[in-house]
Amino acid sequence: MNLFELNDNYKQIADRDDLDPTVLKDTLDAIQDDRKTKLDNLATWADRLKSEIDFMNDKKKSWEEEITYRKNKLKWIKKYITNVLDDAGIKKMATENHLLSARNFKASTVIDDTDKIPAEYRNYAKYEGMYDVEKSDIYKALKSGKKVPGAHLKPNRSTVIK
Known part of the structure; x- marks a missing residue:
């Protein structure tokens, strides 16, 4: 075999995706x-794999940014639709292609100041000496009408599009 054929052997191995480490x-x-020669070909293969990984990571980042952009745009559009329906006092509207329903969803618990949160809504054991605010307990308290210093409920109104 000449050098070109050996390099081709390595290329054939590199192009196979079905080889587990033992078989490889x-x-x-x-x-x-x-x-x-063997190590030079393997180093070339490693360089190729590194380039492919870098390319895929760049593509992944680009896709993640695009997904985030579109999610934010969707939120903005749904918020706008909700505001238009609410301003007109409309709960449901049928358009030519969609049924729009503005409705309330579960409110979000917003922590304004963690230092003001009472001890009964903290979990000190969770982080060994540090505390974790128990948002679910705060939500239940606020929902039942209790006042919790340092926290409030933020309404979550949106439109369901069918």
């Missing part, structure tokens, strides 16, 4: 080549 090791061990 056995396949590489079976290639009769001097150590320097």
Whole structure:
């Protein structure tokens, strides 16, 4: 075999996705080549894989940014629709293609100042000496009409689009 054919052998191995590490090791061990050539081809393969990983990570980041952008745009559009319906006093509206229903969803618990949250709404054991605010307990208290210093409920009104 000449050098070109050996490089082709490595290329064939690199193009296979079905090789587990044990089979890959056995396949590489079976290639009769001097150590320097074998390691050079493996280093080239490693460089190629690194480039592919970097490319995929860049694409992943780009897709994540695009998804975030579209989620934010969707929130804004639904908020706008809700405001238009609420301003007109309309609870439900049928359009040519959709049924729009403005409705209240579970309110969000907003912590304004963690230092003002009473001890009964904190979990000191969770973080060994530090505390964690128990938002679910605060939500239940606020929902039942109790006052909790440092926290309030934020209404969550949106439109369901069918």
